[in-house]
Amino acid sequence: MTDASINASTVREGDAEFGDYFALLKPRVMSLVVFTALVGLLAAPVAVHPVVGFCAILFIAIGGGASGALNMWWDADIDQVMKRTKSRPIPAGKVEPGEALSLGLALSGMSVIMLALATNIFAGAFLAFTIFFYVVIYTMWLKRATPQNIVIGGAAGAFPPVIGWIAATGSMAIEPWLMFALTFMWTPPHFWALALFMRSDYDDAGVPMLTVTHGRPATRKHILIYTILLALLAVGTAFSGVGGPIYLAVAVVLNALFLHGAWKISRRDENDSEADNFKVERSFFKLSLLYLFLHFGAILAEAVLKPYGLGGW
């Protein structure tokens, strides 16, 4: 290849690299999807062949990534305004919006069909519904329309363990929905804490976050209420089919810490937060990441140890 082969009309300033397309799939969100779907798959009471299990997790992850690309295509205008998102491939000018749309649609179709072929049609259909929910219901419809956007959007991120369970069993049960509820109830306090210390981002973009529509004191109260409900659910899950003594110990400790953090946030006002640069809100946000990881990790530990007579009740 030489310089002589370059056609000036085809050269774009930000001609994308492979990594830019990968970034469209929101790899960090995908890692959460992979982990929670894996826990759903392994916690199910049916043994899955490792190759089938690997394919199931891979295609669930690709489906999640595809919905991320479609989200970035639709939200390119607000991503450009927000500090947190303006370096994403589309606002940075590395990838054309049409490319993100094509990639998202192609990967959505591929992941749904392959998951259905690798496991069962129910799992494929549920993955298709999840992509539809995240892209159409949340991104296109509710995100810019209601301050409850994070609550509803949390459902899309909470579906992977249910899909993992269905991929293994081909049927539904109460346990995957408890895992769903755990992520669903965790999402609002997690994002509202972020919205408290990324203060101007959502205002600038015109996204009706609770901090913008109901004010910051109301957001602090909401964080506490959701955390109380989350704690009840998380500890209660210990007594279900996916729980056990390990999970109970983890849940009690983490929820005590999480409740303490939410209580402190609810007692503070803006002056306190400004004074220490949102130290409490930031540490609550960091704890929330560990919170979800360890809860699902404990469910995984119970499932893995069960065949040896150690996990579960």
Added chain:
Amino acid sequence: MSLRKEHELHQRRKGRNVGVGVLLASFVVLVLALTIVKVTSAGFKFPNTSSDVQQTEGQN
């Protein structure tokens, strides 16, 4: 003027093409592995072919 000098753009495109190539090759291997697992599993049944259907009809 050297015609052999590679433009930075070509390096980026090469990286992209290699990435897509590796992904496609991996996908082929994955589908092959999945197929082997499926056809060697205990519950696998071959679908009815036209000759099978004719044989069944003949027996009736």
